[in-house]
Amino acid sequence: MHPLNDIFVQSAAIFLELATSEFMRYILAAAGLHLLLSxxxxxxxxxxxxxxxxxxxGQVRREILASIRSVLVFSMLSLGAVWAVKAGWTQVYREADAHGWFYFGISVLVLIVGHDTWFYWVHRLLHDKRLYQGWHHLHHRSFNPTPFTAFAFNTGEAFLHGLFTPLLILVLPVSYLALFVFSVHMIVRNTVGHCGVELFPATRGGRPLLGWLTTVTHHDLHHASPGWNYGLYFTFWDRLMKTEHPDYLKHFSAAVRAEPMKRAKPVALSIAIAASVFCAAVLSGSGRAEATETAALETISGRWVTEGYGAVVRLQPCDKAPMELCGRLDWIWDPASGSYLGMEMLSGFRLQGAEWRDGEITIPGKNQVFRSTIKVLDHNTLKVRGCALVVCRKQTWRRLESLPHIGLR
Ligand SMILES: [Zn+2]
Ligand SMILES: [Zn+2]
Structure with a gap:
């Protein structure tokens, strides 16, 4: 296939995957919360x-349709980010503990506080009368919001919100797990903020127990009186810039009806149950993914002969990342290259759909590394595709045991 066609096909596949998972996250959080509330x-x-x-x-239907468009915009931006990661332009890294768990915590915090800051200022910009009608009006058509309002944005607004992560990963070293935690937190806070029921705990006097967090009433008031409360997760920008609704605390108190903490406990319990259900769903999802990877690793492990009997490669789980696929050189045709036996020829392949992707193949004795993809055609045949810059090559590999015996041990 022509290299440009190949890039196009890969992009389309990645885009589809990104859009599906983005939409699933949105609909799971919004519908899950809606279900919990009912x-x-x-x-x-x-x-x-x-x-x-x-x-x-009819509001929810309109919100879901608008959110699908936002998901497509986010996924276009994420596709750009994926290519930037592949090109090595970003600071994203694989192993979550590569810089220690303390740094992991800090990086998640920077993502969340950074996003709140980005959101506050973009949101204020969107309320400028020159932008409001074309860029932000759609979100405010939901005067009385629902969890599904979370992604109901005009295209331009979705673009501005979606720009935060691709830009931040250019400068901040973050792991994939940190980005995942950040995105789960984002969608949970976003859907909760639009749900119309005050879920945050209150003090005996009917004030927010965690005053530095935006409560549901905080953002609900933004939809009721759009000139106030621009913050997403925290209240400090609104307080610093004096844009917090003057009657915010009164509204909050009315929503919780000044219930004493004792009676507010079931709320905390419900939040804990909701959070556990969500975590269990996420964990069972990742558990299933792990089982799929283990099965796929078992299928592909073993000795494979490269095209033209050039070499035999032993494919197996990587030593450092047991869910990834690596491969060592087991035998090579040219006796002069005997010193390369045992070298790690393949590294870092990860299961994505039906293919092992994003790995590297190093050619023994040559200073060449190919970004590669492996597809299992059947139990005894692999299709290996590798690209160095824009030059791509394809090979068929055969399982050693499936070939006529020629004296290899
Ligand atoms: Zn809103
Ligand atoms: Zn607004």
């Missing part, structure tokens, strides 16, 4: 509904 948290809805009115019919 079942487990139902008693709370009666006591802690912020406004008596319900959103008009």
């Amino acid at each position: 079942t487990l948290l139902k008693p709370l809805v009666r006591r802690r509904k912020i406004r008596p009115a319900w959103p008009p019919k």
Whole structure:
């Protein structure tokens, strides 16, 4: 295949994968919260509904459709980020503990505080009357928001919000796990902030127990009176810039009806249950992914002959990352290259869909490294594709045991 066609096909596949997982995250969080509010948290809805009115019919449908468009915009930006990672332009790294768990915690914190800051200023810009109508009006059509309002943005607004992560990874060293934790936190806070029921704990006096966090009432007020409360996760930018609604605390107190902490405990319990359900869903998802990887690793492990009987490579899980695929040189045709036996020829392949991708193949004795993809055609045949810059090559590899015996041990 022509190298440019190859890049196009790869981009399309990555885009599809990104868009699917982005949409799944959105719909899981929004629908999950909606479900919780109509079942487990139902008693709370009666006591802690912020406004008596319900959103008009048809609003959720409109919000989901708009959110699908936002998901496509986010995924285009993420695709750019994926190519930037492949080109080595970003600071993203694989092993979460590569710089220690303390740095991991700090990096997640920087992502969250950085995003809150980005959001606050972009949001204020969007409320400028020159931008508001074309860039932000759609989000405010949801005067009485629902969890599905979370991604209901105009295209330009989605672009500005989605730009944060691709830009930050150019300068901040972050692991994939940190980005995942950040994105789960983002969608949970975002959907909760639009759910219309005050889920945050209150003090005996009816004030927010965690005053530095934006509560549901905080963002709900932004939809009711758009000139106030621009913050996403924290209240400090609104307080510093004096854009917090003057009656915010009164509204919060009315929403929780000044219930004493004792009676507010079921709220904390419900939040804990909701959080556990969410974590269990995420963990079981990753557990399933791990089982798939283990099975795929078992299938591909063994000795493989490269095209033209040039070499025999032993494919196996990587020593340092047991869920990734590596390969050592077991035998080579040219006796002069005997010193390369045992070298790690393949490294860092990760299972993505039906293919092992993003790995590297080093050619023994030559200073050449190919970014490669391996596809299992059947139990005894692999299709190996490698590209160095824009030059791509393809080979068929055969399982050693499937070939006529020629005296190899
Ligand atoms: Zn909103
Ligand atoms: Zn707004």
